[in-house]
Amino acid sequence: MRLSDWIIRAIDWFYIRPVASLVPRQTFRYAVCGGVNFLLLDPFYYFLIYNYVVAHRYFDLGFVVLSPHIAAMILVFPITFFNGFWLNRNVAFRFSPLRTRTQLLRYALSVAGSVLLTYAGLKFFVEVCGVWPTPAKVLTTLVTTVYSFLAAKYYSFRHAER
Structure with missing residues (x-):
């Protein structure tokens, strides 16, 4: 069984009444995937990158100096971008x-x-x-x-x- 199938099963386990009668399954899956990516994974990756990769340092790129929090944000963006794409493609909109x-x-x-x-x-x-x-x-x-x-x-x- 693929990872996406496990994720779908986990999400659908929570797709019960009254939510099931109010929200279409695809919308529910999209909301859960977006919530997990934006509210859980993004802050988790940001914490790790800010504290252990960027390590609170400023980065002088020659034409601009990046503060640590902006450098971490820039490094986290591609990770959450591809996480979001994968979740949308394989879970919420898989067909x-x-x-x-x-x-x-x-x-x-x-x-x-x-x-x-x-x-x-x-x-x-x-x-x-x-x-x-x-x-x-x-x-x-x-x-x-x-x-x-x-x-x-x-x-x-x-x-x-x-």
């Missing part, structure tokens, strides 16, 4: 007929869209609407999450039923 290369390119474009949407949302809510930064981040995350799901379902991994 997409698109080729892997096409999915990866489209996923990269949707992630870039998420980054831009997050930036624009924070600028809008904080600077235009006068919302405090933390609630603005929550609102922006909600909008970006909906965008990410729709982009994954209808663009990156389209036609992935079940």
Whole structure:
């Protein structure tokens, strides 16, 4: 049995009422995969890289100096990017007929869209609407999450039923 099958079984074990009557299975799998990647794996990798790889050091690249927390963020991004892609491709949207290369390119474009949407949302809510930064981040995350799901379902991994 493949790792993705084990993960699907674990996720589907929690797909019970009342959630099952409110949320489609694919949406539930997407939410769990995204939550695990963003709320568990990303902070875990960040902690390891910040403390043991970057080791609290500044990095002078010649044209810019990276602070330790930014250097760690940059190093963690590709890890969580590919984790997210693998989980989406093999767990949430596993029956997409698109080729892997096409999915990866489209996923990269949707992630870039998420980054831009997050930036624009924070600028809008904080600077235009006068919302405090933390609630603005929550609102922006909600909008970006909906965008990410729709982009994954209808663009990156389209036609992935079940």
